[in-house]
Amino acid sequence: MAEDFVNAVDDGLKLSKRIYFGKDRSVAPPKPMAAMEKSSHSYLPSSPMVYAVISDPAMVDNPDIPSYQPHVHGRCDPPALIPLQMNGIGLEVDCCLDTAFVTVTGSWRVHCVMGSRHCDCRVAIPMGEQGSLLGVEVDTPRKSYCIQQIAMDDKKDTEKAAKFEIGGFLKSHIFTFTIPQVDGGSNISIKVSWSQKLLYSIDQLSLSIPFSFPEYVTPAGKKISKKEKIQLNVNAGPGTEVLCKTTSHPLKVSSSHIFGGVLLQSPSVLDSDQREMFCLYLFPGNRQNQKVFRKEVVFVVDISGSMRGKPLEDMKNALSAALSKLDPNDSFNIIAFNGETYRFSSNMELVTQEAIEKAMEWINVNFVVGDGTNILLPLNQAIEMLGDTRDSIPVIFLITDGSVEDERHICDVMKSHLTNRGSICPRIYTFGIGTFCNHYFLRMLAIIGRGHHDAAYDADPIEARMKAFFGRALSTTLANIAFDTMENVDELEVYPSRIPDLLSESPLIVSGRYKGDFPETLKARGILADTSNFVVDLKVQKAKDIPVDKVLAKQEIDLLTAQAWFSENKELEEEIARMSVKYGIVSEYTCMILLETERGKNDTESTGALEAAPSRVELQKMVDSKGQKIKMLRSLGIGFGNLTATTENTSPGSEEDKLPEAAEMFVKAASNCCGRIFGRCCCMCCIQTCSRMNDQCAIALTQLCGALVCLGCFSCCERVIVFSFVFSLGYLSRVFSFNRFHLNRSNMPLIHVIVQIWQHKWKILINTYYCEATTFVYMF
Template structure:
């Protein structure tokens, strides 16, 4: 899907060479990459900032709506449609950072500069998001219409699926969301507001924000005199009540305010070109020791859950004060057939790196599994240099992809190896890309063994690769064991996500954390239900709801690296200006979804759906729709309103009384999902998209639709061949191959190379 997108943009840039903007143009027309640089085109043409594209099916409509020019006539259609990046006239970025979450809002104006004024085209919006990004909403205003996204509870009406098309909206990649707005006239301006949330990265007391804000050259307007203002507004509220220090920034920000735990910045400038770098910002909230606090907040009147809200946070402190735990680690790694290639190679690299970071007092073992189980050693090995080298050799020999997937046996074996550890942290790292039939039974088994195994039971840190494994199963066993979960949906992120999870698990600074006083409340609900350990690589945040009187003082208890008890005084304060329900919505929805899957509780499903609709966070039980509403100027709606508008000497927009048109999108959460047993059984690799074979007649027509180019007229045509749909499939396939081989490289390729030169000779 991503490859198709890249090719469509590349075709669109070829098409845009047809546009004539006069001699006073500010930028040259975009040029396709040279042949030697084709390998880099995938990264170059993927959106690195919010982008809007004209979806071109008929190349004849491509022209400057302001300065119509002679265009060589073209027959045929672009299949798949080409994507021409629209020029951007304005962009504002607003960022609010709360605790470890950032809410991003981008508003801007894009113009359909590449379609005749008498024609129209669909416009596709692409939104790249940062760390663990989650789309929150899109609003569009154009030509007397407005479009806005909404989440609705997933219904049982299967007829809805018949009208749903993937191109309407979905995830191009796990971090890139796309949405299509239908039939926009050439020359129109689209005013668009985009909202999403993402996580801040954390390292040694330093929070870092990275917002995709790198606009390519070809979105700059061609008119030199057009004013271009770039605005950025940044607000930081750590919630800690401690001093915050700004460290680095990518853009020249001006400080607006500074309070305890809060910062405010702005940036505004007239620019010749839009931002060519991502917006980055980092700040520190470090302390010499572990510290934490509690935030309390009452629900809004619109909240379906009227219980009080709370948040407990713990920060790990500086490296100098950390006492390192001795660790007993078992790596449980999937080597089934679907892991072949990049998934397994990246896993081997990340595993070797993790082994090299073990201290000599630590012990480890490795279990590889497919349908069988393979042990590096029958017992735990001390992490000496010689043992690590032997392990690396064993990995290179035994990590060969093949066979089916059986998680229960190796996971049970790993738990048995770590049952009798003393004075150390027992850790299991589970890596898989597949789903299994006995996943609930595994959770039941782990729950009975781990919750009854004493305070320091094996922690399971699970990582799911791709979309075929059951991510909610992996999240559930991590929650049960007080471990943590992560995912690598994109093949390019496997090694990074895996190393991050390994580092987090191996950097525990406080374990067996308890907050006993909370149990005295009248009603109490906490996410996650079992508190994970505190790592030096990330702060720990816990959220929940309660009824009753919250205690005036609160303490967190835990065990440090030297096995001594640690008590952390938690400062309690009211969070008046931090939207706790929004900050922790995704965490709560994900954990509740895992619990709903495990327990098969319909009431939990309904609760998740309500939370999803209320907070605009996508879930497994809701779907996104686009509402199209007609807007008219008030002075043109009725005669009386016209008189009213003339008296006020202004124009006010009102919404037409018609029922909004609803465009249903495909279920956006399917890139996560509950696993795919069929894909796992067939060892389909993660990220694989099988070829879609068209119908026989469709194959024949597409093969016959080749270019008969006339250099004299500089035009293309399609051979008018009619075909019977009842042709034998084998005959059609052979004929398709023959026609394709004899054809020049397709109608579009021909006219893009021969006919699409701009009138300025480019």
């Protein structure tokens, strides 16, 4: 899908050369990229962008200065995407603890479409680290739009939403949606907000926001300028000193030791859970000279058939980098699995250069993909290997791209293993590749094992993401973290339920709900790498400038979804849906809708932010009285795995949506055309009947229809062509295996030549029936 998007933008930039801006044009036409510079990422958006969706190239022109343009035959299929010129844009960022809330407000102009025509506009919103879309508002001269979350009525809602192409993820971090029917020359105002994580390294927080604009969005003309405004607000918590040199450099949290605090916040009146909220945060500080934990590491890696190719090579490179980062006192082992398991060694191996080289040789020989995915057996073997751990941190890394049927059973087994272990039980860190694996199962395993979960949803960033994941997980600063018991606190609930270790590469955020009186100070305890005990006092304060509920919402929804999946608790699912609607965060139990309002109707009224979680039917009743329309977006959740894809060894990345093939477009066109000709006849029945005809009958009907086209009157040519197409379809499906036929770029020029000949000779509107025209290529 991303490659199709890149090709469409490339076509759009070439098509934009038709636009004439006058003699005072100050912007040169986009320069074509060199062949060696082109890649699948060349035209992926690196900032909020808006594109005109062009199906008919004849509409491309300057809406202000109409110019003579040579007539263009045919249509753009798939449609080209012309980047719109940007009038101005503003960026406001609120950084709270480890989360950044980003709001972008911008204005774009449909500069490439005639004033008398209109086109759809596609909006692309790239987000930063672990970005989560919170809301979108769009204003056009005739209509306004907003995106909201609603609760799903049932599975049918999910299936129905999945069929809509109005919105979805181009890549895991790039959200796109379509605004229908925007007039040429008009302006589009867009306000979009999302949340993302701040990156932490040593004692520095860094914020990276996609805000790099290509030169071709700069407005043409000397009198028009593009304006950008950036505002950054930082609140890293009470009592924390923050230093910031410039807006393009990392933020420095000034501290050389572990520090933290506790923030309290009362729930809103409409909150279904009226318990008080707390947020406990710990920052590792700058402890470069501290003694590090000795580690015993077992890599449990998936080598099933779906890992073939790039995912397997990326995993090999990441494993090599992780082994090189281990200290000489550490030990390691590797277990590869598909339907069977393969051990590098029967015992843990000390880290030496010779052992690492031997391990890489073993990896290159034994990492051969095979059928099956058995996760429980290698996990049990890893637990047995780490049974005698005393003065070290035992770590299990599980890397997989597939789902298995016994996932809940695996969680139960691991829970029983780790509950009965000593003071330092094995940590389980999980990494999921693609969307066919059940990320909530992997997250639940990480919760049980006091570890963390990460993922690479796209095939491209697997190696870089995995290397960073290994680096963070191997940087334990404080282990076995616990807090003093709170005697006056009732109904205490903590997320996550088992507190993970504090890592030097990321802060630790723990949240929860309670009733009663929270203590004024709280002690956090843990074990340092030298096995000494560590205690730090955490000051408890009321949150004033930090929206604790918003900061915690994404983390709590992810943790609660894993718990709801594991326990199959319907009430918990409903609670997650309410949270998702309230904070505008995507979840597995809600779906997105595009709410359309006509300009001038009910401008003063709005559905606003929804505190409850109305279903689609309930929301439809709410908006019907206001003259609004609802359009469902495809499901944006990652789902709970795909057993079928895992069984069939489907590789990650194959889940990307693809454009419909030519055969599908033919059938769709035929169904529309037959309705005009046969009235009440069923198109599919007609096609099935034709497919059963013998060859002689099909040829005779084809020749008859062709003769009627040549001898018939002009007024009926269109319908005769369609009639000919329907009866030829059965014959072509038999001769050319039509269901598998696919139009590609190589045969398009021939088709366009045929289209031009027919247009010139018979004056037929072939553009309207582009699919039918291709039939004549094979008739003659």
